[in-house]
Amino acid sequence: MENRPLEYDYTVAKWFMLSTIVLGIVGMLVGVILAWEMAFPAVNTIAGSGLAEYTNFSRLRPLHTDAVIFGFTLSGIFSTWYYIGQRVLKVSMAESKFLMFLGKLHFALYLLVVVAVVGSLLLGITTSKEYAEFEWPIDIAVVVVWVTWGMGIFGLIGIRREKSLYISIWYYIATFLGIAMLYLFNNMEIPTYFASGGIGAWYHSVSMYSGTNDALVQWWYGHNAVAFGFTVPIVAMIYYFLPKESGQAVYSYKLSLLAFWGLMFVYLWAGGHHLLFSTVPDWMQTMGSVFSVVLILPSWGSAINMLLTMKGEWQQVAASPLIKFMVLASTFYMFSTLEGPIQAIKSVNALAHFTDWIVGHVHDGTLGWVGFMIMAALFHMAPRIFKREIYSKSLMGTQFWIQTLGVVLYFTSMWIAGITQGMMWRAHDEFGNLAYSFIDTVAVLHPYFTIRAVGGTLYLVGMFLFAYNMYKTMTSSRRVEESELQNASPMGA
C-alpha cells in the first residue's frame, strides 16, 4: 500500500462547482429571457406559436427562480461546504470511505432531482406555491437529498481534529436545520389521486393548509428560504473566504457569534411582512414589520464585521478582483438588508407591495450579494482544487465591472418602475375614482423594463466570462505549488 501524505479530497466539491456554473447559466439565461418578455411581449412566442406553451412567461418563471435558488445557489452552498467543512474541521473526506460515499451519493441524487424539477416545471406540473412548486414525489426525493447532506455534515464533524467549530460551520448547520424544518412544514400536502381513490394525475397534490393559514405557512417558508438559502450559508462563505483570501482573521469573533444568534432568533418571525394588509391577524402583520426592522442589527453585525476585517488592508480591494467581489458582496448585503426592513414598514409597504420595487430588492440581494459571493468562493477554491492559477485576472476585473453595472441598472430601473407603479395605482381624483387604468402603468414602465433587461443581460454576459475563466483555470492554466496557495489566490495576467 502506498504511503502518501494525507490531503483534503475535493472530488465532491469539484462536482458541485460544475453544477453551480451550469445551473447558474441556465437559471440566469431563463431570467434574461423573462426580462425581455416583460419588455417586449412578442418574445413570449419567439420559438413560434407551437412552442409558446414552453416559452411563455408563466411557464418559465418558476424555472428561473428554482434554477437560481435550488440550482445555482444550492450547488454553491454544497460545493463550499465540501471544501470549507474539511478545512476548518481539519479532516479529509479521504479518511472515511462512508463519508466519501455519502458525498457522491448526495451529488448523484441531487442531479436526479434537478432533472425531475426541470422536466416537471417545463411540462407545467406545479403545486402553484411560490418557490415550493415541486409535486410530492419530488418533495420526497428532496428530503432524501437533504438527509444525505446532513449525515455528511454531522459525520465530518464527528471525526474532526479541530475541537471548536469555526463560525462558518455554525452557519452551515443552521442552513441544514432551517431548510429541513421549513421545507417539511410548507410542503405538507395530500396526493389527490390516492386520497380520492384514483381521480386525477398520480403526482398531483393539494396543500394540507387552506386560505389564510396556507398563506401564512407559505410566507413563513418563502421569507425564511431567503434567510436560510440566501443569507445564512452565504454568510458562512464570507466568514471563511474573505479572511482566508485577505490573510486577515475575522475582525471580531465575538461579534460573529452574537450576530449568529441574533439572526437565528429574529429572522424566523419576519415572514409576516409578505402579508401586510391581507387577511392575516393584524398583530401578526405588526410583528412581521417589527422583526424585519430589528433584523437590520444582526445583518449589519455580520456585514460590518466583514468590512472591518479589511481594516488596514484596503489596498487589497484595489489590487485583487477577488477581494473586490467579496467586499462588494458584503456592501450589497448591507444595502439589501436595509432596503428590506424599509419595505416592511407598513406605510412604505402600502406603496411598495406588488410593485417592481420588490423585484428590484430581491435582485440587488441575489445578484449583488449571493451571486458575487458564490462566484468569489469558486474563484478562491479553483486554484486549490485544480492546483492551477486562476486563468485571467483581467478577465475577472472585466467581469466584475460588467456585472456591477448590470446590477446597478437592474435595481435602479426597478426602483423607479416600482415607485411609479405604486403612485399610479393609488392616484385618484376628488371623487375617489382611480386616475389610471392598469395599461397606463404598463406604457409608462416600458423603458424601465427595457433597462432591467439590459442590466440582466450584462450580468449574464459576466456569467459567461466567469464560466470561460473557470474552464480555462481547470484545463490550461499554469500549474502552481502548494506554497503559492496560502492566502491570496494566484492569478494569471
Added chain:
Amino acid sequence: MDIATFQAYGYFFFTAFMVAVLYGYIYHLYSAEKKGTRDYEKYGNIALHDDITDQPIEEISKTDEIKK
C-alpha cells in the same frame, strides 16, 4: 383575563426575556475573555491555519475521547 390579553402579556415578557438572554450572552462573552476562561478571538485563526498538516487551534484531546 381573555386569551388575547394573556397572549399580549406573554409576548411582551417573552421578548423581554430574550433581550435579557442576548445581553447576558454579550456579558458572558466579554467576561469569560476578561477572566481568562476562554479567548474567543483565537478561533478566528481556524480559517487561516487550515492546512491538514497545521496544528489545530484547539485539538480534540485524548481526555475528550475518553469522556465520549
